[in-house]
Amino acid sequence: MGDHEGSTVNDIREHRVLKDGRYYLVARMSRPDAEARGVKDDDLVRIWNQRASIVCAAQVTERLRPGTVSTYTGSARYEPVGEPGRSTDLGGCVNMLNSKDSITKKGHGMQPNAVLVQVEKWTGVDTWQPTEAL
Amino acid sequence: MAKWNLIVDLARCDNCRLCFLAVKDEYIGNDHPGVSAAQPVLGHNWLDIKRKERGTYPIVQARFLPVMCNHCDDAPCIKAGRDGAVRKREDGIVIIDPEKSKGQKQIVESCPYGAISWNDELQIPQAWPFDAHLLDEGWTRTRGEQACPTQVFRTIKVEDAEMRRIQAEEGLEVLQPELGTKPRVYYKNLHMITKCFVGGTVVKHVKGVEECAAGVEVVVEKDGREVGRATTDTFGEFVVDKLEPNSRGYHLKAAGPAGRCSTQFDLPEESRYLGVMTLTEG
Numbered sequence: 001m002g003d004h005e006g007s008t009v010n011d012i013r014e015h016r017v018l019k020d021g022r023y024y025l026v027a028r029m030s031r032p033d034a035e036a037r038g039v040k041d042d043d044l045v046r047i048w049n050q051r052a053s054i055v056c057a058a059q060v061t062e063r064l065r066p067g068t069v070s071t072y073t074g075s076a077r078y079e080p081v082g083e084p085g086r087s088t089d090l091g092g093c094v095n096m097l098n099s100k101d102s103i104t105k106k107g108h109g110m111q112p113n114a115v116l117v118q119v120e121k122w123t124g125v126d127t128w129q130p131t132e133a134l
Numbered sequence: 135m136a137k138w139n140l141i142v143d144l145a146r147c148d149n150c151r152l153c154f155l156a157v158k159d160e161y162i163g164n165d166h167p168g169v170s171a172a173q174p175v176l177g178h179n180w181l182d183i184k185r186k187e188r189g190t191y192p193i194v195q196a197r198f199l200p201v202m203c204n205h206c207d208d209a210p211c212i213k214a215g216r217d218g219a220v221r222k223r224e225d226g227i228v229i230i231d232p233e234k235s236k237g238q239k240q241i242v243e244s245c246p247y248g249a250i251s252w253n254d255e256l257q258i259p260q261a262w263p264f265d266a267h268l269l270d271e272g273w274t275r276t277r278g279e280q281a282c283p284t285q286v287f288r289t290i291k292v293e294d295a296e297m298r299r300i301q302a303e304e305g306l307e308v309l310q311p312e313l314g315t316k317p318r319v320y321y322k323n324l325h326m327i328t329k330c331f332v333g334g335t336v337v338k339h340v341k342g343v344e345e346c347a348a349g350v351e352v353v354v355e356k357d358g359r360e361v362g363r364a365t366t367d368t369f370g371e372f373v374v375d376k377l378e379p380n381s382r383g384y385h386l387k388a389a390g391p392a393g394r395c396s397t398q399f400d401l402p403e404e405s406r407y408l409g410v411m412t413l414t415e416g
Contacts, residue, residue, distance in 0.1 A: 008158045008175050012151055013185070018177075062187050062194045 003076035015072075016092070017042050017057035025092025027056035027071045029119065030064040037121055044122040046088060047071075049115060052096030053088040053128040069119055073112055081126045088126040137226030138264055139297050140276065141288040141306060142200050143322040149183050149198040153278035153287070157181040157202075157262060160277045166267040171232035171256055178251040180262035181278055186327050188405040193333035193373060195405075197326040200278075200286065203228065203249045203261035204309065204317030211259075214244030225291070226318050227264045235259050246313050330401050331375040332384070334408035336366045338392035346370035347413055350390035356383055366390075379403050388413065 003009060003016075005023075010016045016023040019042065027047060029039060039045055045058045047069060056071060064070055077091030078084070089096060095112055103109040157180050161173035173180065181202040188195045205228045212220045212228065219235035222228055230250070235241060241259040242250045250261045265276040279287035292300070297320075300306065306320040332354065338347040350366040354374045361384075362374040377384075382400040386408070393413035399406070 006175060008155075008162060011158075011176055011179055012154065013183075014149065014151075062190055063196060 003074055005077065014059070015074075017059075019044060019057055022090060024055060024057040024090070025071060025075050025094065026059050027069055027094075027119075028059045028061050028064055029069050030066045031060055031062055032066045033069070033119070034058060034060040037119060039119075039121055045119050046122040046128075047094070047097065047117050047119050048088075048128060049097055049117045050131040051098070051100075052093075052130065053126070054092060054094050054096060055088060055090045055122045056092055056094070069117060086130055088128050135224060136291045136293055137224075137297075138205070138269065138289065138291050138318065139226070140202075140205075140264070140319045141290065141300075141304075141322060142319065143286050143288075144197060144199060144326045145323040146284045146286045147183070147198040147200060148284060149185065149196075150283065151183065152281040152283065153200060154179070154181055154183060156277040156281035160265065160268075165232075166263075168231075169229060169267045170260060170263045171253070171258060173260065174253060174255065178253070178260060180249075180251070180260070184327075188326075188331060189333055190405075190407050192335075193371060193407050195326070195331070199321075199327050201247065201249065201309070202278075202319065203245075203264070204247055204315065204319045205264055207316035207318065209315060210244040210246060211241050211250060211261075214238075214241050223266070225269075227266045227269075228261075229263055229266060230259055230261055232256075232258055232260075246315065247309060325376045329375065330377045330379045330403075330405040331373050332377060332386070332399065332401065332406055332408060333371065333373045334386075335410045336370045336372065336388050336390075336395070336413060337410055338390075338413045340392075344412075347390055347392055350388050350392075350413070352386065352388045355385045355387070356381070377401055 010023040016025055039058045041060050043058045044055055047054050071094045073095050075092040078089055078093040079091035080087045080089050097115050097117055098112050103111040162175055163172050165172050184199040184201055186197045209228050217234055219238050220230050235258050237257050242252045250259045253260050275289045279289050306322055307324040308317040308320055336347040336350045337344050347370045348366055348368050352364050352372045353360055354362045364372040364374045366372045380403055384399050387396045393415040395411045395413050
């Protein structure tokens with residue numbers, strides 16, 4: 001039982017939302033941020049920075065400070081719409097937004113943490129390009 | 135005769151989803167002859183959890199409502215089923231027969247709670263059968279209750295008269311009683327979903343400094359009658375719960391050693407935060 005395609009865990013609304021035949025990872029947004037972008041519950045949103053661009057389903061909440069977006073990093077899927085690493089991911093692999101550096105100089109762990117992102121409604125058309133060297 | 139009932143306490147549910155997964159584990163890929171055919175891997179949530187957020191920053195509550203087949207005593211699905219496709223057992227459990235119900239999609243639509251799912255592959259309506267196959271083997275608790283770490287559920291087998299006594303004693307409610315379906319699933323603290331609260335922060339001025347006012351008695355009145363009261367916590371915050379949504383004309387009074395304050399407010403559809411109120415002497 002895991003996050004793989006076809007897993008029953010996908011039925012958990014706080015985890016993924018079924019939209020147009022695909023289970024999208026849920027991203028929580030504060031109400032003011034969502035309203036400013038015309039985003040409602042279950043709308044598809046694109047979350048991106050210079051490293052990656054990920055599509056999630058929005059969950060609008062009062063439980064977050066404005067200016068923050070929250071997702072879990074438990075996605076087992078990477079489904080880029082175009083060239084891997086150079087296009088938007090529909091699978092919800094939000095760890096792509098993180099730095100690829102190790103957590104310590106001589107350690108192997110990655111450093112998943114808070115990162116700077118921007119959010120907009122997903123248009124379905126991918127024009128994103130990474131600006132950080134792969 | 136003693137019959138099965140399920141009591142769900144909303145104050146104990148944190149949406150951990152272990153009950154949800156336990157029900158999936160029990161039924162996906164498993165046929166229980168006479169009780170249920172296998173549940174599909176995706177799309178059927180025989181036990182589901184609904185979410186409701188109440189209030190606005192900084193007083194927000196997330197509440198969760200486990201929902202499933204209510205095993206109604208006057209179940210619309212029994213009437214909708216042809217050829218005895220849906221039947222009521224003597225112990226109160228409603229069973230949708232996995233053989234006789236084949237092709238009867240109207241059974242799905244008959245449930246006002248939306249608790250019945252349609253199995254496309256087998257062409258049958260399906261709902262949570264109260265884990266009847268386990269209870270028949272001598273189990274006393276449902277899978278969901280067993281899996282729950284916070285004791286949200288209580289599965290009890292008692293006479294109807296005893297259940298009415300428990301309902302009155304513990305203030306249990308059923309979902310949408312106005313439908314008259316007589317559910318056997320009862321809820322404790324259902325007001326956490328159906329009612330509103332009003333919250334606020336009380337402060338006082340001590341030597342020119344604004345301080346949280348703890349231990350202040352807050353009383354809410356409507357038409358001159360008290361409808362709720364609370365005491366402010368260490369942060370000066372209070373919550374008065376169980377108020378009707380879409381109601382008007384409330385009067386709030388707060389009084390403590392540092393003074394008193396009052397305000398008027400209306401409640402829209404949702405709970406609200408009244409902001410910071412300052413105690414003044416006199």
